[in-house]
Amino acid sequence: MLVGDSLSSLDEFALIQSLNYKKQSNNFHNKLGVIKGIGDDAAVVQTRSGSQLVMTCDTMVETIHFNPYTMLDEDVGYKAMASNLSDIAAMGAIPKYALISLSIPKHYSTFRLKKIYKGLYECANYFEIAVIGGDTTKSPKHLNISITLVGEVESNQALFRSNAKVNDLVFTTGYLGCSAAGLDYLLKVKQKQLMLGQIPMNFLPLVKQHRRPTPQIKAGRILLQSRRCHALNDVSDGLSSEASEICEASNVGFLFDEVKLPIHPQLREYGQLIGKSPLDWIMYGGEDYQLLGTVSKADVVHIQNRFQQEGIPFFIVGEVVAQKGVQMKDAYGNIKKIHKKGYNHFN
Amino acid sequence: MLVGDSLSSLDEFALIQSLNYKKQSNNFHNKLGVIKGIGDDAAVVQTRSGSQLVMTCDTMVETIHFNPYTMLDEDVGYKAMASNLSDIAAMGAIPKYALISLSIPKHYSTFRLKKIYKGLYECANYFEIAVIGGDTTKSPKHLNISITLVGEVESNQALFRSNAKVNDLVFTTGYLGCSAAGLDYLLKVKQKQLMLGQIPMNFLPLVKQHRRPTPQIKAGRILLQSRRCHALNDVSDGLSSEASEICEASNVGFLFDEVKLPIHPQLREYGQLIGKSPLDWIMYGGEDYQLLGTVSKADVVHIQNRFQQEGIPFFIVGEVVAQKGVQMKDAYGNIKKIHKKGYNHFN
Numbered sequence: 001m002l003v004g005d006s007l008s009s010l011d012e013f014a015l016i017q018s019l020n021y022k023k024q025s026n027n028f029h030n031k032l033g034v035i036k037g038i039g040d041d042a043a044v045v046q047t048r049s050g051s052q053l054v055m056t057c058d059t060m061v062e063t064i065h066f067n068p069y070t071m072l073d074e075d076v077g078y079k080a081m082a083s084n085l086s087d088i089a090a091m092g093a094i095p096k097y098a099l100i101s102l103s104i105p106k107h108y109s110t111f112r113l114k115k116i117y118k119g120l121y122e123c124a125n126y127f128e129i130a131v132i133g134g135d136t137t138k139s140p141k142h143l144n145i146s147i148t149l150v151g152e153v154e155s156n157q158a159l160f161r162s163n164a165k166v167n168d169l170v171f172t173t174g175y176l177g178c179s180a181a182g183l184d185y186l187l188k189v190k191q192k193q194l195m196l197g198q199i200p201m202n203f204l205p206l207v208k209q210h211r212r213p214t215p216q217i218k219a220g221r222i223l224l225q226s227r228r229c230h231a232l233n234d235v236s237d238g239l240s241s242e243a244s245e246i247c248e249a250s251n252v253g254f255l256f257d258e259v260k261l262p263i264h265p266q267l268r269e270y271g272q273l274i275g276k277s278p279l280d281w282i283m284y285g286g287e288d289y290q291l292l293g294t295v296s297k298a299d300v301v302h303i304q305n306r307f308q309q310e311g312i313p314f315f316i317v318g319e320v321v322a323q324k325g326v327q328m329k330d331a332y333g334n335i336k337k338i339h340k341k342g343y344n345h346f347n
Numbered sequence: 348m349l350v351g352d353s354l355s356s357l358d359e360f361a362l363i364q365s366l367n368y369k370k371q372s373n374n375f376h377n378k379l380g381v382i383k384g385i386g387d388d389a390a391v392v393q394t395r396s397g398s399q400l401v402m403t404c405d406t407m408v409e410t411i412h413f414n415p416y417t418m419l420d421e422d423v424g425y426k427a428m429a430s431n432l433s434d435i436a437a438m439g440a441i442p443k444y445a446l447i448s449l450s451i452p453k454h455y456s457t458f459r460l461k462k463i464y465k466g467l468y469e470c471a472n473y474f475e476i477a478v479i480g481g482d483t484t485k486s487p488k489h490l491n492i493s494i495t496l497v498g499e500v501e502s503n504q505a506l507f508r509s510n511a512k513v514n515d516l517v518f519t520t521g522y523l524g525c526s527a528a529g530l531d532y533l534l535k536v537k538q539k540q541l542m543l544g545q546i547p548m549n550f551l552p553l554v555k556q557h558r559r560p561t562p563q564i565k566a567g568r569i570l571l572q573s574r575r576c577h578a579l580n581d582v583s584d585g586l587s588s589e590a591s592e593i594c595e596a597s598n599v600g601f602l603f604d605e606v607k608l609p610i611h612p613q614l615r616e617y618g619q620l621i622g623k624s625p626l627d628w629i630m631y632g633g634e635d636y637q638l639l640g641t642v643s644k645a646d647v648v649h650i651q652n653r654f655q656q657e658g659i660p661f662f663i664v665g666e667v668v669a670q671k672g673v674q675m676k677d678a679y680g681n682i683k684k685i686h687k688k689g690y691n692h693f694n
Contacts, residue, residue, distance in 0.1 A: 013592075035399060036507065039596070041437035041581055042403035042498070044505045049396040052382060056389035056480060057446045057495055063487045064450075090388035099404045101448070101493040103411075133403060140410045140489050146448040146482070148404055148495035151389070158391045160383065234388055245360075249386070 012136050019113060023121045024131060032096055032130040043132035045097060047152070054151040054158060056087040062105075062142040069190045070183060073112050075211040076145070077119030083236060084149045085127055085215035086289040090234035091160075092224025093153035095217065098124055098131045101146040103139035116145070127217060157224055159293070164231035164250035168294035168320040171303075173219040174313045175209075175264040176239055177278055180285020182210030185270060194274075205266050213289040220291060222306050228299035233292050238284040242292050243326045244340040255335070256318035256328045283328075284341055294320050359483050365457065366464045371477060379443055379477040390479035392444060394499070401498040401505060403434040409452075409489040416537045417530060420459050422558040423492070424466025430583065431496045432474055432562035433636040437581035438507075439571025440500035442564065445471055445478045448493040450486035463492070474564060504571055506640070511578035511597035515641035515667040518650075520566040521660045522556075522611040523586055524625055527632020529557030532617060541621075552613050560636040567638060569653050575646035580639050585631040589639050590673045591687040602682070603665035603675045631688055641667050 020038055029037055033046035047053065060066060060080045071079070081098065088095040100120065104113065124131055129149070185203050188194040216234070223229035231250055233242045243254045263278045271278045295303055300316065307314035321327075326338040367385055376384055380393035394400065407413060407427045418426070428445065435442040447467065451460065471478055476496070532550050535541040563581070570576035578597055580589045590601045610625045618625045642650055647663065654661035668674075673685040 035503070036505065040507050040509075041434040041579075042401045042440070042496075044438065044500065045400050045402070046502075047394045047398070047400055051394070053392045053394055053400070053497075054389045055392070055444065055446060055495075055497065057448045057493075058482045059448045059450055059484050059491075059493065061450050061484055061486055061491075064485050087388040091391065093389070097402065099402060099495055101404045101406045101495075103406055103408050103491055135404050135406045135493070137406050137408055138411050139408055139491070142487050142489075144406075144408075144450055144486070144491045144493075146404075146406065146491075146493040148402075148446055148448075149389075150400075150402065150497070153391065155393075156382070158383065160387050162387075232388075 015110065016136055018110065019117045020131065023117070024125065029130050032128070034130050034132055037130065037132045043097070043099070045132065050155055051152045052155050052158065054088055054091045054093040054153050055148065056084060057146060057148040058084045058087065059144065059146040061144050070186045071211055073115035074119035074122070077116040078123045078212050080145045080147050081120050081123035082213050082215050083287070083289065084147045085123070085217060086234040086236060088149055088151040089216045089220035090232050090291060091151070091153060091158045092220045092229070092232065093151040093158060094221065095127055095129050095149050095151040097150040098129050099148045100131060100134035102134065102136050103144040104136065105139045105141055105143060108143065127215070153224070159220070159224055159229055159232040161231055161233050161246045161249040164246050164252050164294040164320050165296065166252055166320050166322045168230055168296055169300050169316050170254055170256070170292070170294050170318040170320060172235070172290050172292050172315050172317055173216050174288070174290040175262050175267070176235060176288045176290060177281030177285045178206050178209035178264050178267050179213060179287040180281045181267050181270050182206035182208070186210070188274070202266055203270055205264070206270060209288065213287060215289055216291045218310060219307070219312050222310060222312070223293060223303070226303050226306060228303060229293050229295050231294045235288050235290045235292050237286045238341070239292065240283045240326055240338045241340050246292070246294070247324065247326060253321045253323045254318055254326045255321045256326070256338070258328055258330045260315065260317050262315045283338060362457065363481070363483055366460060367478065370464070370468045371472065376477050379475070381477050381479055384477065384479045385481070390444070392479065397502055398499045399502050399505065401435055401438050401440040401500050402495065403431060404493060404495040405431045405434065406491065406493040408491050417533045418558055420462035421466035421469070424463040425470045425559050427492045427494050428467050428470035429560050429562050430634070430636065431494045432470070432564060433581040433583060435496055435498040436563045436567035437579050437638060438498070438500060438505045439567045439576070439579065440498040440505060441568065442474055442476050442496050442498040444497040445476050446495045447478060447481035449481065449483050450491040451483065452486045452488055452490060455490065474562070500571070506567070506571055506576055506579040508578055508580050508593045508596035511593050511599050511641040511667050512643065513599055513667050513669050515577055515643055516647050516663050517601055517603070517639070517641050517665040517667060519582070519637050519639050519662050519664055520563050521635070521637040522609050522614070523582060523635045523637060524614055524628030524632045525553050525556035525611050526560060526634040527628045528614050528617050529553035529555070533557070535621070549613055550617055552611070553617060556635065560634060562636055563638045565657060566654070566659050569657060569659070570640060570650070573650050573653060575650060576640050576642050578641045582635050582637045582639050584633045585688070586639065587630045587673055587685045588687050593639070593641070594671065594673060600668045600670045601665055601673045602668045603673070603685070605675055605677045607662065607664050609662045630685060
């Protein structure tokens with residue numbers, strides 16, 4: 001009914017109603033313990049005894065995190081939800097509730113907002129998250145989406161960054177660097193540095209990884225339930241930056257093994273096309289939302305088997321050492337220090 | 348250490364550390380059940396059995412909700428926290444945890460950010476809220492603060508908008524319209540429509556109400572604990588808009604009694620100075636963050652006594668009627684319809 005209306009002709013109440021209309025059933029909310037969802041001053045939910053709450057929030061800002069030529073509106077919504085889910089995954093927790101705060105420029109049509117919400121709900125429904133509230137305000141210029149996610153975790157079982165131990169093995173749950181390469185590809189196309197004829201269709205997986213990353217909720221749960229994972233982080237910035245965070249919190253060092261770092265075939269191919277080492281994207285690119293963690297050598301086979309049963313990749317990429325900081329051993333056995341230069345929105 | 352640094356020279360981690368440094372003690376967090384606060388992918392907290400969770404989020408955007416000439420930086424932080432707390436108050440709940448998401452323009456110094464955080468924490472500490480997480484990103488132009496608050500409420504006792512009953516009395520917990528008049532004063536001073544010589548110092552209470560509103564947490568708790576409050580809402584927009592929300596949710600009408608609406612003496616005086624009826628601000632001004640609710644006639648004395656014991660104002664301003672919509676009876680007994688024209692950020 002409201003499609004195509006400009007924002008100024010709507011009141012906030014009608015807008016929120018319209019964006020959330022028929023997206024989630026009462027049954028679905030009941031199952032998740034929602035007592036009161038959208039439509040009062042605040043939402044009310046039932047918690048389960050024996051569990052603790054996990055909470056995180058994350059913001060995406062137009063021109064800083066996305067642009068119309070790098071992301072479709074649906075992708076903006078999907079990724080805003082997915083990047084938040086990734087933080088819940090990195091605690092080993094089960095995501096349950098989302099609150100969405102949206103600051104909307106006047107020139108955005110409800111048509112575009114509906115597309116953003118389509119993506120938001122696509123992700124929320126897939127991962128069974130109840131959207132229970134939020135706020136909608138005007139923005140002077142740029143779209144700003146801030147999402148808070150609340151999850152549940154078995155009492156005192158949440159996985160922190162601070163428990164990595166010397167001699168642990170370091171693992172990731174998937175390929176890294178693909179999202180940053182996908183973004184690079186989109187920007188080069190926009191700037192006409194790449195002509196369409198030059199671009200093999202098989203770079204689309206890189207673009208998909210940038211636009212629709214998959215939060216590793218299942219992997220986080222396997223790791224928590226195994227009770228054998230020592231430290232865990234999600235790779236929202238580059239691998240070097242995330243590794244540094246674990247090292248600093250745990251007071252240890254990481255020694256990555258270059259030949260063990262998995263390189264996605266399309267990442268390698270795109271690197272060759274534009275003359276850049278895939279390693280640059282892996283270490284310093286961001287937004288892949290894989291998990292990076294450590295586990296003792298004695299437990300690694302058990303965990304590897306669990307990942308295999310679930311069909312989730314599990315790559316051992318290095319080990320935890322006493323020497324502080326992050327280092328890389330190359331194919332010839334040479335070891336060099338890796339600087340913490342992840343994607344940082346303030347640089 | 349970081350005071351005066353420009354944002355571009357800091358990484359996000361150092362910035363967050365600096366803004367939150369020594370603001371709340373471990374002891375304080377332990378008392379509130381915080382297992383893991385700022386510094387991991389997500390926060391972890393302990394919940395209490397027998398209680399439900401209450402969650403809300405609210406955003407303040409520079410140029411939409413505040414300007415340097417209407418709000419000091421400390422006030423921006425204070426009010427962002429206070430307006431969120433008001434939604435928790437309107438459920439009768441106890442606020443406990445806050446997550447702060449900040450999008451920061453490059454030209455903001457950490458000096459200014461520290462002032463914003465000073466205000467945020469001033470409010471959080473007064474109301475005993477643990478700040479347990481957040482996100483800090485760059486903004487292309489304007490400051491954007493989004494806060495999520497999580498509170499606790501006795502199971503199935505939260506106060507909704509939807510339970511007002513015909514013949515209930517309608518009450519508020521304080522003066523209304525002062526914040527909007529305070530804003531009007533600040534804008535007129537800025538536009539030099541008022542000269543400083545014209546402005547009696549006693550309009551400062553109006554300015555204070557705009558900059559540092561007090562969320563009615565205590566009033567909300569009294570109302571919930573009385574188990575006699577039927578419907579409750581906070582007055583973040585105008586009285587007419589908030590009354591309409593209760594009426595629509597409860598399928599009833601409100602009949603306000605004009606002579607019973609409390610008018611703050613400074614509001615009356617300012618209205619006389621600029622030639623505007625205080626009633627305009629009361630009905631259509633926003634951001635006073637008082638509570639508006641209904642209670643049965645039989646219970647009103649009991650509740651009035653509880654408010655008196657606590658030294659909190661309690662004004663009966665009308666009653667609930669079967670005729671839908673919001674109406675006003677003036678001093679001569681004439682009844683007119685009140686239009687739902689509260690402060691709406693999309694108009």
